[in-house]
Amino acid sequence: MNEPEDSLEARLKRMAGDLGFADCRICRADEPWAAGERLEAFVERGHHGEMGWMETTLERRKAPTAMWADAKSAVMLAMNYGPPASPLPQLEMREHGNISVYARGADYHDLIKKKLKQLARDFAETSGEEVKVFVDTAPLMEKPLAEKAGLGWQGKHTNLVSREHGSWLFLGAILTAAELQPDEAEEDHCGSCRACLDICPTDAFPAPYQLDARRCISYLTIEHAGPIPAEFRAPMGNRIYGCDDCLAICPWNKFARTSAEHKLWARAELKLPELEDLAALDDEGFREVFAGSPIKRTGRNRMLRNVLIAIGNSGEPRLVGGSVVPHLDDEAPVVRGAAVWALSRLDMARFESERARRAGDESDEGVKAEWALTPR
Template sequence: MTAAAESLASRARALALEAGFSTARIARADAPWAAGAHLRDFVAAGRHGAMGWMEETLERRVHPTAMWPQAKSALVVGLDYGPEHDPLEALQRTREPVISVYAQNRDYHDLMKKRLKALARAFHAETGAGVKVFVDTAPLMEKPLAHRSGLGWQGKHTNLVSREFGSWLFLGVMLTEADLAPDAPETDHCGSCRACLDICPTNAFPAPYQLDARLCISYLTIEHKGPVARHLRPLMGNRIYGCDDCLAVCPWNKFARVSAEMAFQPRESLTGLTLAGLCELDDAGFRALFTASPVKRIGRERFVRNVLYALGNSGAGDLADAAAARLDDESALVRGAAVWALSRLDPGRFEAERAARQGAEGDPDVREEWALSSAPPGP
């Protein structure tokens, strides 16, 4: 690489830090890579589940230049969101809901995009080079680019791991037409460790470095729109939005730090929540509680479904009233989840309700819940 490319790269990294990012590295955007073939295999195997947008945008995702042929370089930025407490500890408090670390305050996309745009404006003003910015809602594979840039490596759980920040980095990318000297790629430091694979409650990793999203609790609580398969519900525990298990258990987190970003600290209104209280949310209450939060995008119906599954997993019979109160919910999805939760919390009351309501339920999925929940549990 030329001295000019080295100088531009140094300036790009400096501008990223000035914009408020925790770290920044550079990769070639126009070089061949294997990530596109891996993505094709993932989609061909159906492991993307109901995320149809992955299939629809596949051709644009397989390589950065498939979306923007003029792209030569990628400035990959990271923003640290390290939690103050170990997320695994919250799983022991089964009467309380667990929301993934990244979703406990404002939607990170907003902050990342604002800073990326400021970075891009500054870089363009100094260089005149064309730029485009991306946070993960666009059809660009940030994690392989981050791996190539040296920001970290994709661990056996397929997520990025950083020697400096552990598992807790939000990623963004600025593609540019400018020639920037690339940083050296990071090497894989997972070694023989398989902690992230072994902790997964649903065995969502068919093999190291492979994920079947259809089994992932993050997918089930966020992307999956209908009733969750009955055999997976008990494995969800009290997780009501996302799952941090494979991230939180990574030994490299010993080098992580608590994020200094106030926007990523747990929102006060989301501390002290109870499963019983969340069951009572109507649509207006749900929207008010999760204003500007990523949780808001799944809607009240899916959210309360998740809460009811967690309620059923709590083992707390005194919470049966909260489940029973949702048996007449306007949403069939919520009613079905309430049936399952009540059957686990108070079988006697469940049987009484089933007898009283026989033939009254109009939705076939909910009727099936009544029938299957009354059957003896399988082996």
């Protein structure tokens, strides 16, 4: 929608562009929508897994006005984080840990929130209206709002897709009490394409536009705290933090451009870290390596669990002595259990030897179960 150049909406979008946002669109925040019902069904099916906060904040998530009763408009912002090339070929680099594209640079929460706060402050001063800022950490459904505002549409992988930026967009939101002119909602342009559904290594989509987080590698490697369920370990491959498969295969990415935000690509050492180096990290080393990265919030134990699963999938027996066996004595049961599995995959003779020597002394029931499993 074309606003007059001196309108509040036009000035807001110009400010957003000056701050580096790829797009800025507006929608009503106080209208009924179906997204709340879809979220409720998602939780009722148990597809949220261990993300209990989705259940406890369900009522607040179901509508923007449940977050803030005075909200009239939602200003939706998109920041392009398009990578220089498709990350899919890196899945074959089995001695390296594959990190989801969004987490290879600076923490996007900090990056976007700083810009959002500046935009919200300027808008509030200009309009005299109240505002509230949201970046993925509050119970607000950004993707349905972004679709309603016209930034893109929620594809069959449930993520936002843009005709200009493909599937590589960070989202932020500003709710305001201002009555702003809304933009037109975007239509679904997925058509008959199933690429994102068919590439999923763990069949995490029970149907188009539905995700079962309990089967999703992004959920398993980041949100899930316990052992990785056995059926998903081999499909994880070298993915140690997140999974980009469904995003990277999207045909609309042919229109995407490499992000111009240098902070998203400033940490080259996070692109493809070697599994051997990651396996050697203690808690202090983990915090040092991933300082300023969203990965830091996952914690050392969860990351080491993922790294050991990736080592088990690497096909490299040379990693057993220095990277696997030392973690059979790790203080964290989730790490010990992953080390047992990795050993069973890489060196059967060593596995049988260590099982005979250690299994009887193991105190954790979960790790005992790992030793008892038939190696595969």
